[in-house]
Amino acid sequence: MxxxxxxxxxxxxxxxxxxxxxxxxxxxxxxHGTGRHPSSARSPSPRQTAATGTPAASAPVTTPAPTAAPTAAPGETGPPDIYQWLPFTQAGLDSAAAMVTRFGVAYGTFSYTQSAAAYVAPLRSMASPQLAGQISAAYVTPGVTALRVSQHQVSTGTASILSLRAFGPGSITFVVAVTERITSTNGTSQVSTDYAVTVTGGDTSWLVSDVELASAGNS
CATH class of the missing domain: 1.20.5 (Single alpha-helices involved in coiled-coils or other helix-helix interfaces)
Structure with missing residues (x-):
């Protein structure tokens, strides 16, 4: 209709x-359940037990009367399946988010001893061939390479999805914070950059097809 x-x-x-x-x-x-767990109830202390004057076992045991399970009102239905209005399933969204997170970790991890081919190797299974080529070319930019090598930079990357920016029938764009923890001859530093990362595909099969600064692209 x-x-x-x-x-x-x-x-x-x-x-x-x-x-x-x-x-x-x-x-x-x-x-995702990272909140604090409720503390367990405390057992009565020996002082409290003695104050009652009688062993706990002497108290009569009563069984609570069973209560009827709540029933739905006539005509009442559960929450709507919102994915019927979206171009992807929940499993598809979860898969795309996992791909973007893995990509962000690999994108922010590098060493001054790596060649462009070695740096891009982990990304090739997650990115389109065109994007992998662009990343490889950017990695060997003369000024960037000279600084990385002269300072003996080694970075460990982490990634965290901040939001869902846009979606279409075959693409989803996330805003992702990629953090590089860098050790070098200057000590240890940490740099975090927000990127708009687009994956294309469908169902549970996705590839990263574009990466831009969140402030500039993929809107």
Missing amino acids: ELSAGQRKAVFVLIVIVLAGLGFYLFTPIA
């Missing part, structure tokens, strides 16, 4: 709200 203009507007607003909720659920630590 074709939707009216008002219904289409309502669906669009719902999708926007859903994307914000998905971003919060997928990309915040709280959503």
